[in-house]
Amino acid sequence: MTLPRLRRALLPLLIAAACMPLAHAADTVAPVNANVSQTARHAITHEDVWLMKRVGAPVASPDGRWAVFSVVESAYESKDQWSDLWIKSLTDDAPARRLTSSKGGESAVAWSPDSRQLVFVAKRDGDEAGQLYRLDVAAGGEAQRLTTLTMGARSPKWSPDGKQLLFVSDIYPGNKTESDVKQSAKERKERKYSARAYDTTAPRYFDKWLTDKQVRLFVVDAQADSVPRNILADTQLVALPGFGGSQGDEGQSLDAIWTPDGKGVVFNAATNRDAFQRAAVPAQLYLVGTAGGEPQRLTQDAHSYGALKFAADGKTLFALSDAETPGKVYDVKRLASFSWPLVNPAPTILTAKLDRSISRYVLPENGKRVIFSYEHAGLEKLYSIDVKGGEVRDEPSLPTGSINSLSSGGKAVVGVWESSINPPEVYAFNGKAPKRLTDFNTDKASKIDWQAPEHFWFTSTDGRQIHNMIVKPANFDPNKKYPLFTVIHGGAASMWRDQFVLRWNYHLLAKPGYIVLLTDYKGSTGYGEEFSRAIQFDPLKGPADELNEGVDEAIKKYPFIDASKLAAGGASYGGHLANWLQATTTRYKAIVSHAGEMDLIMQWGTSDGGFGREVNAGGPVWSNLPVWRDQSPIMQAGNHEKGTGFVTPILISVGELDYRVPANNALMNFAVQQRLNVPAKLLVFPDENHWIMKGENSRYFYSEVEGWLAKYLK
Template sequence: MAIRASKFTPEVLLSAPRRSAGLPNANASSVLYTTSTYSFDTHKKVTEVRVLDVESNESRLVTDEEGISEPQWLGDGIICLRSVKEGKTEVVVGPLGGSKNHYQVAGTIDGPASNLKIRELEDGVLAIAVSAQATPDGSLYNPETAPKPRSTGKLYNSLFVRHWDAYKTPEKNAIWYGTLSKSKDGKYELSKLTNALKGTGLESPIPPFGGADNFDISSSGIIFVAKDPELNPALNTKCNVYFIPISSFIESSTFGPHKVQVPNFEGAASSPVFSADGKKAAFLMMRQNGYEADKNQIFLIPNVGNASWIMPLLDSEDGKGTWECSPQSVCFSHDGESLLLTVEEKGKGLLYVIPKDPFKGAKSPRNLTWDGYVSDVRCLPSGDVFVSGSTLIDNSAYLLIDPSNAETPTLISSNSRNGATFGLRKEQVSEIWFPAADPLTNKKVHAWVVKPSDFDDSKKYPLAYLIHGGPQGSWADSWSTRWNPAVFAEQGYIVICPNPTGSTGYGQAFCDAINQQWGGLPYQDIVNGFTWIKDNMSEVDCDRAVALGASYGGYMMNWIQGHDLGRQLKALVTHDGVFSMTGQLASEELYFPFHDLGGAPWHNRGAKSTSNFAGSSLDAWREWDPSQHIDKWATPQLVIHNELDYRLTISEGLSAFNVLQARGVESQFLVFPDENHWVLKPENSLVWHRVVLNFINKFVGLPKFFDGEEGGLEFLGGERMEGEVVKMEAAGNGHT
């Protein structure tokens, strides 16, 4: 991006080049990466593989050939995957420069493959692994060439029926391994690939989001995580760590996966990694089954030759661990003597290091970063650490950190010149803290504040109050192309993003406190924040306030609509939110509502409430149900829902909109038949932004964002009913 945007708009957000995490070479003199750019003029996306020369800070194109993905260093050249006809995948190697003819196809995989990993073995031979789907008999699955059934019917006798945005099929993800050998004439040849999970009943990477972070390879073998095959994945989060010793990546291992036993830990496992020499391994694991936001704890396998020997780090007698933070990922330093951890902490994604020789006793981790959000970590032979990350104003930054002098990191590259190409400045972003509803977990609640780039302290600005999803999630100092606070700020709002009870990064107790409290403590935190803003931020006009949220944030919009705060807001926007708690029984990962609402609804009927605010005898499924309060719905509301959202089904959005319309509340319904829980397609996302901004701007006195009818969509409704209650006559009795 060389041209500064005159104003940061949704078009700028969605058409800006999206840069991948950087892959430095051994001495960090060059950085390999990809960018994808969508054009609203051509309506096409272009993906480029590029290399950055660190000294000159100049980037040059390696290739923009269609289908190329996942480039990695291979000596002074690269190796990558290329999607080709009939659903096949080529493994391609070549130099950094030159034409397409310089690239050699080392081998072809007869199906879609991804998550490429390579490790050097000996004599120029490389171990290679990818993930690809396998049929029930363990053979490679290619959906384009597989026989097509004559009927579309699907019969199930267990969960899952569908997951995230797809119906479950018999095929499973698998890890496939082999070798890449270099001949005397310099050409590489891919061996036959072996399914490491054939006949095991295991699936890795774990759908729907597992990827390269779910497995690792080394000269010792393969380490990976998979859901426990003896438990139903829709009702359990329990994952196991497995190690497959492999003496040769050319032939099938004579050993099956060895389950790594972790006593008293029954939750999800993640981030399995080897040390560079393949002699050690590490991973993260949670104690509690059924709770996906439990605290991650750190485990070492000091000698993979004896994978039964594991060492918990920073552990405690009560099992909670001595470190308050919950790491998101773990990796080894290049020498294998330190562990680096990414951690969400107080709205930031920070990098920590556990000092050398951690297995000689627990040592307190120390910071290597203090700001922004780290998304990827690469450890170099020099001992330095290469970091990829972002902030609320910068969509991609590369840093080089010397762990012995972390206070002065070197900025290698900023994709947006620290936000300048977007017309954004770091001075727009600040933080506030306000009183918490429950001082026993945290005395104060944190929130991010994003002001317009042309902010004038003599003026008052309407409030856009953004509530995050999860609910065990957070607003952080990181870039987003789906919910970007700066887009709303540049419309003329002061945007405030609170992290109420249930948010991650503020201690496990604060995260856990939302259990059976969905509309209790978090709602009171949000009310406290609104009151604090009104009393302490004179630049905010709380008489012109709107609130928006997705997923749990969408639930909270529906909850606010039926409660007092709803009457203080000019408009609400609900994206894929819960309307009725019983609607969550149509969801796929049932362990989630079962945990957060205190059990299955047939087990706790009539249970006494734990709420400090409601004092109800209803069970949590009914107590925190927005549909129980629809008699109070009166604030104008935009409802958005996607038909491929199998986590929160389309009936939730339709129900909310139908209630609003039947009550005569000004409302709109936006639906995307081809999107899941998120809106990912650029053209759809642009429409999403146009409709949302047009809707909220109308109620706070800001100019219409887009002049096209209904944000660029043809209005598909009939007669609009605004400002009157619809009366229905049934069986001779009048019902309002």
């Protein structure tokens, strides 16, 4: 709900791209081309990674007959990128076909209740902001624009009768009508000064300076030229200084759905966003009529609720619940339900006995079981539970890899599955062996010389079971010796997953002849609530100790690892840990740090999130708690004179637009290396944020990492 606390994982990487026609696929196993011999396969290249087609999350039609999804084809130049919607039958083996042909791309796809029409968000014909478009899939023809709002529209939802649309948009303070919004936007554009002013909450988010826009819910008839209605206008709720929703790249968002009778809207919202720097900001549930009026608060606790869905019979409201436990840095997301109409504001927690965080869930037509997925030990598989609760049951899943989206319609369940050697494809999950429905990337993947990760566990000195994966290079020979590159995931509340990734692609990092080690240190997700909470009061030292232990275990277990040639690196929280390793040990020959913090106090004050860091440390920065100093990498610089740290050559990189881990961390890092005369190189990307998103920048980054490691490992 809130700007991410430390317990939240980073947002997934979004890459704009385009698509090409595909051949039909209907197998049920990972893509393997028996006609491609091992000798014909090649070591992975940056082009292989960057130009793989990006298959988006499929959306199943309500009747279960179709799935629509985006396919983007990346290019190194933005002008060459393209994105379109595709549609695939779920009742036969006919190949998918392209639905749209528009460079700008489409998002937030929603089916009409009769499964004949789609609504989506797109920028077309000079749109300055994303607008709602309707496409008649059954009759064909061009998409029709439904909104022309100054601030655009996002997150559309059809009403149960298919006559109206609910969506999210923004206004400026004091605006009543669209003409007011237009005038306010004009005034801001014509201002002769460029200053920004703030009097509450965080001024920045990720790579954007925030403005005074205010999020609202709108309803509009599903016809062109209809006038949207702000259903939260003039309410006491939105007048509260702390009213708002979760912050995203497109602005704040309110998770909202229609009530089963179509007469109201249930949504989540916070009322203390202005206290973001000093308190948790829970998202409670509210009900408002489609004609407007004062919203009714439905829940009366301090939890956060989201991912709202009604059962097909309209008698149960489901949500994911985050307990927002006071004084804790992490809570697992649990599946909750409410009888509808709501009588008791206290939810039934269906997965109370499951010590895992629910990633996503769907409600198939039979209404008897909830299908969901969660992370565990590098994988994400399918499970289910009775709608009344009970024991969790395994559902048919692929043995490796990760499910990263789910959608249901009728009896159909579809999603995207991928692994580190199988780029994303759409699959059907219908209680049987998963069936692959697309093959956008299978041919290209079959021609790459790569192996699935190998998993192993060890027990840390603190008694925790630690999961690891190793990735081997192309042309791997177990009789040879290979340097080890331990790559550290960010978060810290995330997990190394067996999946195909653009940033820090395991096989591309291993390509020069390295074994890549991926360790899920304490603080990672996928191993239970207490495992993730174990990072509290110990933000860097404990996790780094477990990383070092992971290296020790890998060396003992695999004789092909050269113990004299070790390197470590990571980004975001992984960069924090990379900096800590460089500051506290000399065992590594080279370090790579992207977007890594150097000083806990500086990061608390300059990042786009603060309170979660305070909770993690046990108190504010002025509380004189030792952790603020003792676990700041910069404060370990005295280790240089002792010969116990700050001696390893380090490659430092940062995006100037990174407000999650601002560039002052990288500058401080480079300064101390120069002060201590430690070999270091600083890469600054003026047009990048927390991630390296542009193709040529990514290619350059990988080449610099490869060159840095080669310089000190070979």
